[in-house]
Amino acid sequence: MSSKDEVRAFLMSRRANITPSQTDLQTFGGQRRVPGLRRSEVAMLAGVSLDYYTRLERGNLRGVSEHVLNALANALQLNELEREYLYGLARTASAPSAARTKQKKPVVRESVQRVLDSMSVPAVVWNRQHDLVASNLMGRALYSPQFESDSPNLASFIFLDPRAKDYYVDWPLARQMTAAMLRMEAGRDPLNAELTALIGELSTRSPEFRSNWAERDVHEHRTGRKLFKHPVVGVVDVTYDVFEMPGEKGLWIGIYSVEEGSESAEKFALLASWAATNDQLAAQRLAPPSSAHPAQNQTLSPNQTLTAKSSRSTGEQ
Numbered sequence: 001m002s003s004k005d006e007v008r009a010f011l012m013s014r015r016a017n018i019t020p021s022q023t024d025l026q027t028f029g030g031q032r033r034v035p036g037l038r039r040s041e042v043a044m045l046a047g048v049s050l051d052y053y054t055r056l057e058r059g060n061l062r063g064v065s066e067h068v069l070n071a072l073a074n075a076l077q078l079n080e081l082e083r084e085y086l087y088g089l090a091r092t093a094s095a096p097s098a099a100r101t102k103q104k105k106p107v108v109r110e111s112v113q114r115v116l117d118s119m120s121v122p123a124v125v126w127n128r129q130h131d132l133v134a135s136n137l138m139g140r141a142l143y144s145p146q147f148e149s150d151s152p153n154l155a156s157f158i159f160l161d162p163r164a165k166d167y168y169v170d171w172p173l174a175r176q177m178t179a180a181m182l183r184m185e186a187g188r189d190p191l192n193a194e195l196t197a198l199i200g201e202l203s204t205r206s207p208e209f210r211s212n213w214a215e216r217d218v219h220e221h222r223t224g225r226k227l228f229k230h231p232v233v234g235v236v237d238v239t240y241d242v243f244e245m246p247g248e249k250g251l252w253i254g255i256y257s258v259e260e261g262s263e264s265a266e267k268f269a270l271l272a273s274w275a276a277t278n279d280q281l282a283a284q285r286l287a288p289p290s291s292a293h294p295a296q297n298q299t300l301s302p303n304q305t306l307t308a309k310s311s312r313s314t315g316e317q
Contacts, residue, residue, distance in 0.1 A: 003190065004059025007089050011057045013216035014076040015042055022077065045075035061093040081184060085218045088187040106251055108134040121268070122238075122256040125245065128185040129195040130154040130178070133251065138268075141275035142238075142256060145231065155182060155198060159206040169227035169235060179212035180219035187218070189250070221254070232274050233267040 016036035025041055032038075037045075043053035048068065056064065056072065069090055073083045106127050108116075113134060116123045122142040125134040132143065132152040145163050146152045158164045158171075158178050168174040182202075186195060202209040221242045229235050238256040245251040258264040 003089065003092050007059040007061055007093070008057060010086070010089065010216050011076070014078060014082065015039070015057075018077055042072075042075050046071040048072075059093075061090040063094060064090055081218045081220055085184060085187045088190075092187075092190050106131070106133045106248070108245070108248070108251070112245065112248075112253075116253075119255070120272075121258075124254050125251055126154060126254065127252075128189055128192060128250050129198045130156075130182070137275050137279055138272060139256075141271050141278070142228065142230065142236075153198070154178065155202065159202050159209045163231075166229055167231070169229055175208055176212050176215070176217070177219050177221070179209060179215070180217040181221060183213070183216070184218040184220055221252075226256075230267075230271065233270045236267045236271075237262070237264045 016034070018036050020037065020041065023037070023041070023045060025037075025045070039053055039057065040050050043050045046053065046068070048056075048071070053072075066087075069087060073086055076082075078086060108125055112125075116125070116134060116136040116139070119136055120138070122138040123136050124132055124139040124143060126132055130153055132146060132154065135143070135147075140147050143152070143154075145161070145167055146154060146157045149157070155178050158168070158174055164174070165171045182195070182199060186192075186199065189195060199213075203213065221240070223239070223241045226238050226240055227235060228238065236258065238258055241255050241257075243253045243255070245253055258268050
């Protein structure tokens with residue numbers, strides 16, 4: 001979709017979300033042919049002419065002043081993120097045309113990875129197109145279905161992997177929020193070739209994505225609550241907090257915690273044990289062959305590993 005088409009669709013969707021009763025406009029009854037406000041009513045609330053607002057809604061934001069954008073945002077009762085998205089569309093419209101750019105493969109600094117590894121709670125790092133680019137052991141365990149992919153991507157898992165319906169207790173909400181976050185990032189970085197390709201793939205392959213994308217909502221994860229139905233430990237109720245990575249524009253760290261003493265805390269302990277076992281198995285598989293002890297190079301089953309671990313802890317030989 002072109003920039004003008006996106007502006008047009010966004011403004012029309014926000015106008016349709018507001019009824020005259022939510023504004024200071026006086027109404028005189030009668031049947032209304034459009035949902036929400038008429039163009040003339042938005043123009044009146046924003047203090048601009050109908051012709052000028054019509055030009056804006058047709059997608060022409062080039063050269064629009066900040067004063068007009070603020071008035072338009074107030075008239076449409078945009079929230080903080082919607083305002084930021086509108087201002088981003090205006091900046092894109094006024095900027096010289098440029099080719100889409102391919103982003104460098106994101107790699108977190110070694111110091112950041114050390115911080116992640118020092119955490120006892122799950123932590124993951126993602127970029128604008130929701131690629132999982134780093135994590136600690138608990139993060140890989142919490143998102144174990146996603147990390148089974150060679151190129152784990154949260155959005156692709158939610159919309160294209162059938163397991164997502166079970167993994168997310170509220171899958172419709174997860175879809176809605178993910179589509180809204182992708183739209184927010186598309187507004188911030190419209191020339192991101194990978195993000196554009198991801199949105200195109202999801203639009204082609206997922207009817208659910210097409211439906212959620214058409215809602216024109218924008219969202220940004222900051223803090224909140226999630227319910228995961230993990231394939232190993234069952235339902236866990238977590239609180240998430242998201243931080244933008246200092247010095248790494250376009251990367252975010254998501255940290256997941258649970259209330260102390262809760263049922264989810266017990267499940268986190270089980271998850272940690274399971275993660276440690278899997279990590280030990282992986283280390284054994286990657287260990288170089290040893291001619292002195294060939295039996296140690298055999299792959300152990302999870303039960304065998306847990307038994308061996310238990311024997312070592314009790315001093316058995």
